[in-house]
Amino acid sequence: MQQLPSQQVATDSSSSEFDGWTTHVFGATLLPSFSLPWFYAGRAQRLAEGGHVHYHAMPKGGLGRTEDIVEKFVPLLETAERSGEKVRLMGHSLGGVVAWALAHEFCDAVDTVEVWGAPLRGTGLANFFKFIKPVKEATDLARGSEFLAGYDRPLNGPTVRSIYTAVDLFVIPPRETCYAEGDRAENHFLSPRPLAGAELRPAEQVHTGVADHVLLPRHGGLLSAMAA
Numbered sequence: 001m002q003q004l005p006s007q008q009v010a011t012d013s014s015s016s017e018f019d020g021w022t023t024h025v026f027g028a029t030l031l032p033s034f035s036l037p038w039f040y041a042g043r044a045q046r047l048a049e050g051g052h053v054h055y056h057a058m059p060k061g062g063l064g065r066t067e068d069i070v071e072k073f074v075p076l077l078e079t080a081e082r083s084g085e086k087v088r089l090m091g092h093s094l095g096g097v098v099a100w101a102l103a104h105e106f107c108d109a110v111d112t113v114e115v116w117g118a119p120l121r122g123t124g125l126a127n128f129f130k131f132i133k134p135v136k137e138a139t140d141l142a143r144g145s146e147f148l149a150g151y152d153r154p155l156n157g158p159t160v161r162s163i164y165t166a167v168d169l170f171v172i173p174p175r176e177t178c179y180a181e182g183d184r185a186e187n188h189f190l191s192p193r194p195l196a197g198a199e200l201r202p203a204e205q206v207h208t209g210v211a212d213h214v215l216l217p218r219h220g221g222l223l224s225a226m227a228a
Helices: 037-050 066-083 094-105 221-227
Strands: 027-031 053-055 087-092 110-116 159-164 185-189
Touching: 066 087, 066 094, 087 094, 094 110
Parallel strands: 027 053, 027 087, 087 110, 110 159, 159 185
Antiparallel strands: none
16 A cells, blocks of 8 residues: 555655455445545555555645646546546545546546545535635636546546545535436435544544545545445
């Protein structure tokens, strides 16, 4: 498993190699959002049991532009494309936007795209993000942004699965116009507040208004269960 530096331990842009994981069937790329990236460590470990996981959290100095985050994963997709392997892309929130963009750029190398609470059509909170130092440049998420408009077109080939909670009020999920006729797309909504209370661990502090959104990656298996 390759882990890019997280917010907790980031010192530079180098990565670390962890032994004990091997590629199986297809890779799994976990792309966390800007919020509380340490939540994802355990999820990445579990996902690694089924494939090669690239875990990307917040690099030192903040996120910068969304398109720059996309560029960080281009070598992974290029390798998969050359080898003929199929990659499974999974992303939460901003990470879902990154996964969505990568799937468009490397459609032939992607088997499945799974997004959790991803604002693929932009979010009304983009202007608010400008005032948060780590994400002050992540305004590619604004509704009508040129970046998002560039990927607002059918994604043919990969299976697309999305999951949202009722508290994702600022998220505009994919509409049917995102997909060409015959594309394999599954959109799911969870009932109000099914995740938050029992999911918090000791010392974790998450505002109740966004807890369901932040904790969605812990329930990524719901997508597979719903699809079964």
